[in-house]
Amino acid sequence: MSLGKKRHSTHNSIVTDDLNKTASKSYARLRDNVLFLNADGKNKVIQIESSIAHEGKTTLACNLAVSLGMTNKKVIIIDLDFRRPKVHQRLDVDIEGGLAEYMLGKLELEQIIKKTKYKNVEMITRGGKVYNSSLVFVSEKFTSFIAKLRETYDYVILDCAPVLLVSDYIHICRVSDGILFAVAYGITSKNYIIDAIRELRRNNANILGSVFTLYDEKKDKNKAYIGEYYYKHYYQKDEQDFDEEEISNAD
Numbered sequence: 001m002s003l004g005k006k007r008h009s010t011h012n013s014i015v016t017d018d019l020n021k022t023a024s025k026s027y028a029r030l031r032d033n034v035l036f037l038n039a040d041g042k043n044k045v046i047q048i049e050s051s052i053a054h055e056g057k058t059t060l061a062c063n064l065a066v067s068l069g070m071t072n073k074k075v076i077i078i079d080l081d082f083r084r085p086k087v088h089q090r091l092d093v094d095i096e097g098g099l100a101e102y103m104l105g106k107l108e109l110e111q112i113i114k115k116t117k118y119k120n121v122e123m124i125t126r127g128g129k130v131y132n133s134s135l136v137f138v139s140e141k142f143t144s145f146i147a148k149l150r151e152t153y154d155y156v157i158l159d160c161a162p163v164l165l166v167s168d169y170i171h172i173c174r175v176s177d178g179i180l181f182a183v184a185y186g187i188t189s190k191n192y193i194i195d196a197i198r199e200l201r202r203n204n205a206n207i208l209g210s211v212f213t214l215y216d217e218k219k220d221k222n223k224a225y226i227g228e229y230y231y232k233h234y235y236q237k238d239e240q241d242f243d244e245e246e247i248s249n250a251d
Contacts, residue, residue: 013059014066014090014118023063030211031067037178037208038155045146045156046208047176049169051196052162055184056213058086061159064180069120073154076113078124080172081161082133085126091116098127102145103136109148122153133161137171146175163196170203178208185215 050057079087101107
């Protein structure tokens with residue numbers, strides 16, 4: 001699936017219910033796929049990942065949350081990218097008083113949940129700086145935190161740090177139901193994708209699917225198909241690892 005039209009105009013935008021816009025249509029398709037994946041209630045805590053930074057991961061997470069909220073689903077998005085927190089900027093919310101303060105026992109859960117201007121969408125910011133994210137993610141308090149939100153919300157969207165930059169994803173996989181993997185169209189190298197997916201699979205991550213971000217429809221439209229092809233043909237191989245040469249020659 002491909003999202004966005006022009007990098008400079010849609011990278012940071014939030015969708016509306018105007019389906020005449022390309023981005024809105026694309027996110028509506030993504031939303032419908034996510035609703036289908038969660039028909040049995042087993043995929044409601046969704047981890048958003050990418051290989052590296054600047055792939056539109058946070059914009060993807062925010063727009064998915066807003067799109068789900070439009071269907072009257074109760075949604076909360078949590079900024080777990082502690083080194084580069086951006087969700088508060090996208091949703092126009094103050095970063096102060098967030099997960100860091102909750103983990104330190106300075107604030108209760110209900111005190112860190114923030115309203116947004118988007119229907120049915122709430123969020124939890126990072127709060128103050130977190131210098132050792134692993135200590136947060138491996139703690140029983142964090143596990144309990146996600147479990148409480150799972151009971152309250154229809155969807156819990158986790159915006160996480162890129163796979164190849166830090167190892168946070170290993171610990172977050174324990175509490176999420178699955179991963180949506182963002183790939184920046186025409187930007188992310190195949191080697192990065194291969195390395196990131198290999199790392200996720202090595203840690204038994206449940207990859208729900210991949211999503212093209214920063215998509216420019218003026219480019220070769222046939223390549224939009226390749227993203228889905230990579231996922232179906234390579235990411236889900238059970239008996240063997242990636243065939244790197246085959247991927248390199250795919251286009």
